[in-house]
Amino acid sequence: MIGEFRSFIAKGNVIDLAVGIIIGGAFTGIVNSLVNDVIMPVVSVVVGGIDFSNYFLPLKSTVTATTLEAAKAQGAVFAYGKFLTVVINFVILAWIIFLMVKGVNKIRVHEDKKPAEATPAPPPADVQLLTEIRDILKTK
Incomplete structure (x- = not known):
């Protein structure tokens, strides 16, 4: 059983998947920072200084707070x-x-269009x- 597990782990697809998941996790952090720290503040300025993170609808009439965290403490809210x-x-x-896939596909098409190694022409008859x-x- 251990031998089967070792051969399963040693396959290239499993290693590629693991690398993809790790890079995806790091990439998610970058995208979250881009959205939260760069894009959302610009969108907030464009729409008049509104902070999207505090948009919510109270589901109970007892919720009177103006921030999401305080509203959650008071009762159920719909945090849209x-x-x-x-x-x-x-x-x-x-x-x-x-964009990344499009770039990789463009590179692949460019690589496919490269001429194959030219075979030398046969020498002249003489x-x-x-x-x-x-x-x-x-x-x-």
Whole structure:
């Protein structure tokens, strides 16, 4: 059983998947920072200084707080501002992945268009004839 597990782990696909997951986790942090620290403040300024993270609808009449954390402490809330931020994260991440795949495909097409290594042209007839004569003289 240990041998089977070792051969399973040693396969290239498993290692590639692990590397992809690790890089994806790091990439998610970058995209979250891009959205939360760069894009959302700009969007907030454009729409009049609104902070999306505190957008919520109280589901109980007892919720009177103006910030999301305080409202959650008072009761149930529908926090659509955080959802909006997550949707923006997803769209940005999908766009970046699309651009990366498009770039890789462009490189692959460029690599496919490269001519194969040229095979040398056969020598002219007179050179070929002289080579045959030389080979015959060597055998005598």
